[in-house]
Amino acid sequence: MNKAITTTRRRAKRLSPEQRTSDIEKAARQIFSERDYDDVSIAEIAAEANVAEGTIYKYFENKRDLMIKVLEHWYQSMISDYIEHVDAIQGAQNKIRYIIWRHLKSLKENADLCRLSYSGLKNTAEYFDSSIYEYNREYTKVFVDACREGIASGELRQDLPIPLLRDLVFGGVDHIIVGFLFNQRDFDVNTSTEQIVGLLFKGIETRADLETKKVESLEQLSDLAERFQKLLDRADQLSGVDSGR
Amino acid sequence: MNKAITTTRRRAKRLSPEQRTSDIEKAARQIFSERDYDDVSIAEIAAEANVAEGTIYKYFENKRDLMIKVLEHWYQSMISDYIEHVDAIQGAQNKIRYIIWRHLKSLKENADLCRLSYSGLKNTAEYFDSSIYEYNREYTKVFVDACREGIASGELRQDLPIPLLRDLVFGGVDHIIVGFLFNQRDFDVNTSTEQIVGLLFKGIETRADLETKKVESLEQLSDLAERFQKLLDRADQLSGVDSGR
Amino acid sequence: MNKAITTTRRRAKRLSPEQRTSDIEKAARQIFSERDYDDVSIAEIAAEANVAEGTIYKYFENKRDLMIKVLEHWYQSMISDYIEHVDAIQGAQNKIRYIIWRHLKSLKENADLCRLSYSGLKNTAEYFDSSIYEYNREYTKVFVDACREGIASGELRQDLPIPLLRDLVFGGVDHIIVGFLFNQRDFDVNTSTEQIVGLLFKGIETRADLETKKVESLEQLSDLAERFQKLLDRADQLSGVDSGR
Amino acid sequence: MNKAITTTRRRAKRLSPEQRTSDIEKAARQIFSERDYDDVSIAEIAAEANVAEGTIYKYFENKRDLMIKVLEHWYQSMISDYIEHVDAIQGAQNKIRYIIWRHLKSLKENADLCRLSYSGLKNTAEYFDSSIYEYNREYTKVFVDACREGIASGELRQDLPIPLLRDLVFGGVDHIIVGFLFNQRDFDVNTSTEQIVGLLFKGIETRADLETKKVESLEQLSDLAERFQKLLDRADQLSGVDSGR
DNA sequence: AATGAATGAGTTTTCATTCAT
DNA sequence: TATGAATGAAAACTCATTCAT
The missing domain is CATH 1.20.5 (Single alpha-helices involved in coiled-coils or other helix-helix interfaces)
Known part of the structure; x- marks a missing residue:
């Protein structure tokens, strides 16, 4: 009973908007990592961030906006030195291998945010309207470009159905991650990368x-x-x- | 007064439990096809089924159970003559092509139920607890078996990472469907089938x-x-x- | 402390929708009579009506709808035998006197509902969109008709600007009521009636x-x-x- | 660095309290003219006035006080040369006609402020507590005085019920304005004035x-x-x- | 078996106002 | 004096589920 929640939290110190925004977002990321979007309340996030609920609404439109921002920043960080790295790599196969490896690695490392994007975005039309989708386009574009490059250089088949290849790769990775997240099917990033690349490049046929x-x-x-x-x-x-x- | 005057809202005729269950489920499928799980109310389904809300709870545990049943029956119908057909096909490649073709076809034809499974199952742990997952295992098992057969017959590589291949194929198809459903990216079942099979069998490298x-x-x-x-x-x-x- | 609010209100007896609707409305009227629209909570009304809050929403769209319904019924009761009575009266002056008298009397007797209509309708465009306005039209139409009749019979001036007269009468009564309600300026219905009628019929000039x-x-x-x-x-x-x- | 570089958002210049007060009030009047009291936020007014929100509270008690001040100044401007003008007019009828004409004109010209007084003052007890009510008394007193004068001079009936006459006139004008504001019922100031005066002086009876x-x-x-x-x-x-x- | 009236928990959001800087 | 970041109370509403009839 008397655990005496003497929260007595009185007026958080005055911080710069940037700092406060960042604090709140960090708290949100933390809380969102723990439970599904719907199971998280603004009150909790506020408590975690040590601010009043109203303060959150000073910096974010609403709960959804806050979640989107969390995911956006994640995507941004994923994209940050991504393009640069890919550019530095020679050869379509190498690029593609790197992209897949990195994607698997990012998702596995940020499994919590994956979970968030599964629970927070309704996986539906809502997702395609969100800025997250835009980031995703940007993200997968790197892959598409690598493929195009490979085709141009003759490394990859002229008639490669790139959009489908993209769906196969990112859809496949998605499944791996979902299995990992919700069905405790562990996987090794390197192994899976090799397997995917192997599959894509060699195909599944026996090559005598x-x-x-x-x-x-x-x-x-x-x-x-x-x-x-x-x-x-x-x-x-x-x-x-x-x-x- | 006389027989002619009957209450406008007549108490639903006493039907066999099977009939009633089926009626309700049909109504549910109808309503669920139109809107997302969360946007559908039991009241609507009851109205569509011409029964009282309480009646639904006589036949189904709760809303979720009802939805699961709808999806289950869909899966059952998808699986019904599926194994049989696959069995009748000779050669791993042919089987795999058929499986992919049929999967794409089924999903496209039942886009509404796909939508339901996206909106109703939270894509999370919940899914893996559901019987739907079991059905899905059964469904994908046919693919896995075809692969194993192909390996045994030497048609497919000995070292084929089957689970990953499965993730790639079903994850890829998922992405295609999602794009179709929520991002109006239409696709042709035959073309996509050929592309996927082509990708898997030939790989993406230039054989040139x-x-x-x-x-x-x-x-x-x-x-x-x-x-x-x-x-x-x-x-x-x-x-x-x-x-x- | 232990005033033991053993409200233990468990599941109100099952009533007919009509009865329940009426009960809730009565409770609402009661509570709305006591305090301004904004100061009344649905919870209070529910408590007064001895039902759960949700029950209210079974019978009324929302808080505003409930208020409108209360006012509507008031208007209906005001209008009920009104037209009949007016019709039974001979002569424009008599009719007009009766209308004014009755209007003053109704408003004074239902001062609480007047207050509600002042606090609940934002007195603005919202009012003119509401069904209450329609009732009011109907209500004032009786006056307008009486005037027309008076003109036709030669009892009233041919060039009487009826709409303006209506504004004068009902606006004037409004002011009297508002003063009574919020500024404790009491008034006697009969006296005021005579004064208004006197003013209207004789004018304010000395008949020198x-x-x-x-x-x-x-x-x-x-x-x-x-x-x-x-x-x-x-x-x-x-x-x-x-x-x- | 050097003087040339000043922060883009410059701290509002230190003005005389009078100037600042006036600026804020002007901004408030502007914003209040556009939207209902409840739909206006202090933040907006602050932005319009180019000051911080807190600054407003240095000069005004609170939002309501600010609104009251806006209305007060309006009333003041309405009253300013009003008494003077009325005094200069000879004869009760002329005075009354002028008062009505001017009242109609003022309200029509400042329809936005009328709207404000309808949306801001809750039309309830609150109004009678406000200083606006006092101003209104002063305003209507001019009318009352003109009536008294008319009675004294024999121009108006000895037994004229002045308070009621006042309610009739100002209540009537109110209705005209409300219809104009919220129910797009336009009116011509001169015509309406003549009609009201005609009604009051000649009465509504056929003199025939x-x-x-x-x-x-x-x-x-x-x-x-x-x-x-x-x-x-x-x-x-x-x-x-x-x-x- | 069928009904459908009754339930009530649970959360986002606003914005006038305060006060530390 | 001016700022503007921080506050936090307060309430409408939904709808799956229950259970008395």
């Missing part, structure tokens, strides 16, 4: 060719073939034996 | 390299290797000399 | 003309008439002659 | 009625009285009977 060891790459293989050919021609001349033509 | 360089196939290469072998053997016999340096 | 000319009053005139009568009588006796034509 | 009953007019009545008198006198002479003198 690939299994012939010795040959390190197809380029080498063709080089070898050429050298064989020359060698054979010369050998034919030398020996006077018809090479079978 | 192999084909453009002299060597038209691995068979040719082995021919060459054979001839070379013979040549070398002969050369060895002739000169005991170094093969051409 | 009448008084300045010989005849100081009708009493004098009748005196003369009496004396004249006697004279004529006597003359008749004297002469049997026609009285002076 | 007096004449239709035997006596066609009061003038005729006095003629008749005179003729009676003469007749009587002559009759007296004829008969030798003393007529009672």
